[in-house]
Structures are given as structure tokens and as C-alpha cells.
Amino acid sequence: EPEVTQTPSHQVTQMGQEVILRCVPISNHLYFYWYRQILGQKVEFLVSFYNNEISEKSEIFDDQFSVERPDGSNFTLKIRSTKLEDSAMYFCASSDPSGGRDTQYFGPGTRLTVL
Amino acid sequence: EDKVVQSPLSLVVHEGDTVTLNCSYEVTNFRSLLWYKQEKKAPTFLFMLTSSGIEKKSGRLSSILDKKELFSILNITATQTGDSAVYLCAVVRGTSYGKLTFGQGTILTVHP
Numbered sequence: 001e002p003e004v005t006q007t008p009s010h011q012v013t014q015m016g017q018e019v020i021l022r023c024v025p026i027s028n029h030l031y032f033y034w035y036r037q038i039l040g041q042k043v044e045f046l047v048s049f050y051n052n053e054i055s056e057k058s059e060i061f062d063d064q065f066s067v068e069r070p071d072g073s074n075f076t077l078k079i080r081s082t083k084l085e086d087s088a089m090y091f092c093a094s095s096d097p098s099g100g101r102d103t104q105y106f107g108p109g110t111r112l113t114v115l
Numbered sequence: 116e117d118k119v120v121q122s123p124l125s126l127v128v129h130e131g132d133t134v135t136l137n138c139s140y141e142v143t144n145f146r147s148l149l150w151y152k153q154e155k156k157a158p159t160f161l162f163m164l165t166s167s168g169i170e171k172k173s174g175r176l177s178s179i180l181d182k183k184e185l186f187s188i189l190n191i192t193a194t195q196t197g198d199s200a201v202y203l204c205a206v207v208r209g210t211s212y213g214k215l216t217f218g219q220g221t222i223l224t225v226h227p
Contacts, residue, residue, distance in 0.1 A: 004157075031213055043158065043203065043217040055212035091157060095213060102147045102207045104215060106157040 002026045004107035006092050012113045013082055021077045021110045023092030031101055032075045033093040034067065036060070037109075043091070049075065082114045117142040119218035121204050127224045132194050136221045138204030139186040146209040148187050150178055153201040153220065161189070161202075194225045 005024045013019050025032050034046040048055040049067050066078045075094075079086055089111050093104040118141040128134055140148065147165045151158035162171045164180035164187060171178050175194075180187045191198055201222050205215040 033213060033215075035215070042219050043205075043215075045214045045216065048212045048214060050212065056214055058214070089156070100147075100163060101213050102149060102215070103160060103163050104149075104213065105160060106151075108157045 002028075004092055004094055004105055006090075006107040006110050008110060009108065010111045010113070012115065015084055015114055016081050019079050019082055019112065021079075021090050021092075021112070023075045023077070023107055024073050025075055025092065025094030026096070026105060027073070029094035029096040029105075031055075031095045031097075031104075032067075032069070033095075033104060034077045035091045035093065035106075036088040037091065038085075038088045046077070079112075082112075084114050087112055087114045117206060117208060117216040119204055119206055119216055121202075121218035121221050123221060124219065125222040125224070127226065128194055129226050130195055132225075133190065133192045134194060134223060136189040136191075136202050136204075136223070137186060138189070138218055140204075140206045140218075141185065142206045142208050142216070144209035145182065145185075145206065146211065147207045148180055149205045149207070149215065150187070150189050151203040151205065153203055154199075158203055191223075194223075196225050196227055199223055199225045 032049045037043045047057045089109045092107045095104045122137045150161040162178045167182040175192045178189045201220040205217045
């Protein structure tokens with residue numbers, strides 16, 4: 001069964017460093033998302049992306065964050081200058097029009113630890 | 116701001132029991148409500164509900180939506196230890212490009 005994959009599974013970085021989290025959405029999906037979950041808290045929406053453009057973003061998704069679909073398979077989240085409070089689990093998700101845009105399938109996540 | 120509240124926050128049962136998880140919401144221009152199961156990491160899709168009163172069923176799991184009273188329930192019958200997980204409810208507003216707003220989840224523990 002097709003699934004969303006994410007790499008790396010765990011990333012440790014120093015405060016102020018740039019990180020890139022990578023995702024390979026399900027191959028025929030057209031809508032892509034990033035969410036994060038700080039330990040013990042709710043899953044929070046960051047951004048949605050369609051047709052090479054950001055469709056919607058949350059207040060969390062400030063200028064430090066960017067997303068890109070550099071080729072036909074990868075979808076990345078870049079954090080330019082990480083802060084301690086960026087430590088969280090980051091989930092990528094994707095959906096397709098035939099299954100309904102809202103039915104999102106999540107990857108296993110990347111745990112980001114900022115020291 | 117959209118709001119999703121789940122209850123109970125945690126539940127401990129024994130195998131074979133039936134459980135009912137609740138999700139109430141406040142959202143402008145409601146479009147859909149989704150249930151996910153989160154075990155160790157990724158939320159796994161269970162159901163999407165858009166219409167009131169139509170039960171969705173998958174094996175021992177079922178869910179229904181009440182758009183008048185603004186809530187949904189997720190039922191699990193004949194629980195098994197493998198059902199132990201966090202169950203998440205999320206809503207989408209009609210003007211959204213797919214933003215899921217999640218509740219805090221219900222932690223279900225099923226003892227043998």
C-alpha cells in the first residue's frame with residue numbers, strides 16, 4: 001500500500017542552524033501539508049501546498065519557514081534559523097482529489113531536537 | 116478560531132469492552148470531521164464524516180456525526196490490546212485548503 005515517507009527520522013541541530021526536513025508524498029497525490037506536534041501537545045497545522053504554491057499557512061509558519069517541491073517526488077520543509085521552541089515532531093501529509101482533499105495520509109514524522 | 120474538544124482525555128478498559136469516544140467542535144462553515152488513530156508516531160486515517168446521521172463503519176470501529184449538536188462519536192466494539200492508541204479528531208472549515216484542526220486526543224488503553 002502506498003505511504004508517505006519522511007527523512008530523517010530524527011534530526012538533532014544546534015540553535016540557529018538551518019534544517020531541511022524531507023518528505024516523499026504518495027505518488028498520485030496533489031495536495032501536500034506539514035504539521036507539527038510539540039511533545040504532549042496537539043497536532044498543529046503549518047502549511048498546505050498545491051500546484052507549486054502555498055495554499056494556506058498558519059501563524060506558526062513565519063518567515064523562518066519555507067516549503068518547496070524541488071522535483072516530482074519530494075516535498076521539503078526548511079527552517080532557516082532554528083530556535084529551541086522548534087523542537088517537535090514534524091509530520092508531512094498528502095491527499096488527492098479523488099479521495100477527497102481533506103482525507104490526508106500522514107508520514108511517520110521527523111523528530112527535530114534543537115539544542 | 117476553530118475549536119475541537121475530545122472526551123474523555125483517557126480511558127482504560129479490558130479486552131472485549133465497548134468504548135465510545137466523543138468529539139465536539141466549533142468551526143465556522145463546517146466541511147468535514149476526521150478521526151485518526153495515533154500509535155507510536157503517524158496519525159492513521161480512520162474515517163471522514165461530512166453528513167449528519169450517516170454511520171461509517173470499518174470492522175469493529177464505527178463513527179457518526181451530528182451537525183446540529185456539533186459532535187461526533189467513535190465507537191469501538193470488542194476492544195483488543197491492539198486498539199490501544201491515541202484517537203484524534205480533526206475538523207476542516209469550508210473555506211480551508213485542507214487545514215486540519217485537531218483536538219487533544221483521547222488516550223485509550225486496553226488491558227488483556
